[in-house]
Amino acid sequence: MIHLDPIGRVRSTLTRREHAPKQGHEGAPEAWLVFEPRVVPALANVKRGDDLLVLTWLHEADRDTLQVHPRDDPRAPLTGVFSTRSQDRPNPIGVHRVRVLEIVAPTELKVADLEAFDGTPVLDVKAVIDRIAER
Structure with missing residues (x-):
């Protein structure tokens, strides 16, 4: 059994699927990641x-x-969801590359390029590591 506890939620003006861009860089509005106080550290x-x-x-x-x-x-021909970025899938985990625009409060980050809807649970956040910088 796998148990995931959301660490926060998305706050966005995007509230309906039909209004959301397919990818964040295709016109997503600025949004906020609102974290649970327990994960602030x-x-x-x-x-x-x-x-x-x-x-x-x-x-x-x-x-x-x-x-x-x-x-x-x-x-377009029917394609298996594992070779697409479709949100419809057996385990609907979204992966979104965002840029931090502002740290609004200890629990809030304002971000760009997030196409997730308002209220979407946040599971984790990871740093983007540039391959060139690793070498």
């Missing part, structure tokens, strides 16, 4: 300008969907 050293990977639970996803028309284009 984990945000130490996160700063404005950082790129982060935000893992979410896509709570409005259809978990029975195994194939989709990519980008909801009915002309």
Whole structure:
């Protein structure tokens, strides 16, 4: 058994699937990651300008969907969800690359490029590591 406890929620003006861009860089509004007070120490050293990977639970996803028309284009052939970024999938974990715009409060980060809906549970946050900088 796997048990996941959300560490926060998304606060966004995006409230409906049909209004959300397919990817954050395709016009997502600025949004906020609102964290549980218990995880504030984990945000130490996160700063404005950082790129982060935000893992979410896509709570409005259809978990029975195994194939989709990519980008909801009915002309595209049906494709297995594991080779797409569809939110509809057996375990709807979202991965979003965002940029920190502002640290609003100890529990709130304002971010760019987040296409998740308002109220989406946040599962984890990870730093983006640039491969070039690693070498």
